[in-house]
Amino acid sequence: MSASSGSTRHRAPTDRVVRALGDRRAVPNIAWLEALTGRPRREIERVLRECGAFVSVEQSIRAAHLRGGRRFYAQFRAPLELYALVRLTGAREIVETGVSSGVSSAHFLLGLRRNRRGRLHSIDQPMVQRSTRLAPDESVVAVPPGATSGWAVPAPLRRGWDLRIGRSERLLPRLVAELDRIDLFLHDSRHTPAHLRFELDTVRPKLRSGSIVLADNTTTTGRAFERFADRLGARVARRGRSDLVGLRVP
Template sequence: MTEEVIAQPPAASRRARELGAKARKALGDPRAAVNLRWLRTMSGATVERILEVLAELDDLVPVEQEMRRRHVAGGRPGYAQIRAPFELYALVRILQPKHVVEAGVSSGISSAHFLLALDRNRSGTLHSLDLPTLQRGPVLQPDESPVSLPPGLATGWAIPFRSSRWDLRIGASQALLPRLVEELPTVDLFLHDDLHTPEHLAFELATVRPKLSVGAPVLADNTKWTGEAFPHFAAEVGARVSRRGTDDLVGFRFPRRTRRTTPIPTPGPSA
């Protein structure tokens, strides 16, 4: 995979991590340390602008604490999903997208951080798709995925605030994403974090492609399970993939409108 790498002054990286430290501690996920290099590549912003936005993260501490409390109460003490919640927040603050689309919500870590940033921007909408898998009983069993939905709760159950900027649609992305994309004038940021198969990721990327705006971050988590789907798509649109440190969370900025060269693949099975 061709990867984009930006040189990084170590002091700036340290400062970025420091600025996110309180929020990270409150959320209780050490993996959420801000990766400045990735954020620079994905935003195209200067270090100064990024640090300015990261300085807002202390304001998120009460929300992070409450999301952690809800995860603990829900039997998921070590669980926080997306490893880059603060980068997601910063991307939305910096790029001011009108339409953010995410596939895969679960308890709502990524959704919450998109919404916090959109609310602060006072513009834009988060369109989220989620087909919950249901936890079998009151207690999460060792053979069950922590992304499953505890009984009596709804998708986004760890999010402690309401936002009028959230367009949450419950159902399979295979059915809902094409309809959503049809409705939207543009997709200004896309995050794949639902069914991690190569076929499904390829389907989602091909589906959003016609509406991706120039410069839109296109992100995919858990790509260790999706084979070559992401790098293939990046190569097809002429983009270079940027990996978040050693994670399998990857992304690129959509370079320009290109003519479709391959048909949209058939959606994979529902989760």
Template sequence: MRDEVESQFKPRAMGKGPLLMMRSFLPFVARFWSRHPTKLGQLHEYWQGYRDRYREIAYLTGQPVECVKEICYELECQEPHFQELNGLKGVPMHHMLGYVTVRLMQPEVVVETGVAEGFSSWFILLALQQNRHGILYSIDLPNQDVELFPGGPRQTEILPDGKQTGFIVPKNLRSRWQLHLGDAKELLPRLLQTLNKIDIFIHDSWHSYDHMMLEFQIAWPYLRKDGVLLSDDVDLHTALPDFAAKVGCPCVLFNFRPRSKAVGGMRKTAGPFNDANCH
């Protein structure tokens, strides 16, 4: 059965695209088969999301599909840090999307909200290091007692004892990083006023509808033409599509796992998502 499943996705020719698939998707197929032998039908949905991500990222960044594949290959097949973080098995897809977007967009200024241990920052900084230019400005709350939802459970000490925000980010990547600790509602407007223009904004902090809308509304005017806004956990509610409709700019929702579009993005002034906009 395992050979039959893997044969559905086995490439016919050995280029970087097929190698990328073999190095990243086929190991996932093997893990999925061993863990969920009765749910093999879902692999087609995963495959659809995996295959479509190239066109979706091309649309989001305005870059050719082949360039997207090159950067995905660079990360998933060649980058030792990616292997150190256990590849697709242990890395959330929005961190990978952040890396690929930064590599393709070649930004000077990236702003993110939400750091925690620093996985997303690590990937962004790794991409900036590869670009050899650009600065990441991150905003996050220090460890504290946080109410997850109104009237709901509380999350305390979100980082391990003795660890600071962004503790996993390697020292050799920190020269391009400025970390600001505090409430994004206060720090984000001040930071953006200082920076004046930004190339990429990434939301991964408090995921309530109101807070996500607030951050989008604060960041959008400072985003340059053709700049990119990314957001994690967009499947929790309709904040991103509602904001996209408000500013008249289409958004793309990435289907990285079946029946869930947890990561989304917008490119300022981008046209409708179709094959004509994906070179």
């Protein structure tokens, strides 16, 4: 089900934001948010309407991508849902692995700023682009020369952002040891079954009932996410037909 079903009052603000980002894949999927949060559709739509205030932020992210030689804004297709999840759950401690230019990070940070509390902890081991132009054999997630992870995140959003540079194999266990809880976790780093398993097992002791766990690009991670959900007794919620999945800890 897409954002076009049910009430459409939230659509004008989100459509403006999606246009500013320049990628229709970012149209929010309300059914996915309903499945993840169990919240009523009208509440989800109310939160999504808030996104109308982000047009200038999204324009700034898009302009940074264009300057960095990227025609497409996103490595992450559901940025507005990340904002909505932070708003709907009031998440206090958010952890993500895989930052690249920072589309997911920026939207977590927007939600935290609106909540007026909470912290984003991000881990990224950037790949670095060889020269000013991205070569055909290089990944779009590579960081342009002279830039670092999160290079498209507007400066005013960075305040209080805990961004750690290095491999999650090394940094995630340390970070998790420092936190007393994790309310929202996004895996978007190395997409192999073993690595996803490692990250999920690492964060698991700090998840609480109601915590949300997300994983992108699961076509290359086998059944690691489904097995984790089984162990928790949680239901996997898939965003449409994509390989972006999530669960709410029972």
